[in-house]
């Protein structure tokens with residue numbers, strides 16, 4: 001087989017699903033909104049160094065630079081806090097499974113973690129819960 005006839009695997013993925021849905025998660029203040037802003041050229045009102053950012057996980061954020069991705073910015077979670085973690089859990093369940101069209105599914109979970117200081121834990125409890133949930137939902 002020559003390179004001319006070799007099918008491009010990426011072309012097949014793009015034809016099946018032109019836009020990948022990315023859910024950005026992580027502890028409050030980890031830099032989720034900043035990441036979306038810098039990596040995808042999206043102006044984010046919610047970046048703050050003084051207060052917790054407010055975002056709507058259900059809002060699909062489109063990048064003017066890259067039409068291949070659609071992003072969802074989640075509210076950060078804190079140890080002992082369950083509301084925002086529950087809304088992420090709910091969003092993931094709504095956007096996964098065989099009954100959900102391929103385009104509506106979450107394809108990528110981008111977990112943001114702050115680089116820990118020496119001796120600190122890398123993952124918070126919320127991070128660990130999310131990783132467990134994502135692994136349970138994978139392939140459903």
Ligand SMILES: Nc1nc2c(ncn2[C@@H]2O[C@H](COP(=O)(O)OP(=O)(O)OP(=O)(O)O)[C@@H](O)[C@H]2O)c(=O)[nH]1
Pocket residue numbers: 026027028029030031032033034035046047048049050051052053054074075076077
């Ligand atoms: N030093 C440093 N600061 C950062 C970085 N990314 C974000 N920040 C700062 O960290 C603060 C919080 O950033 P956000 O992007 O609002 O964090 P977030 O995860 O969206 O926060 P919540 O929405 O409250 O959960 C802001 O002051 C950012 O400027 C980084 O890579 N390095």
Ligand SMILES: [Mg+2]
Pocket residue numbers: 032033034046047053054055073074076
């Ligand atoms: Mg934010």
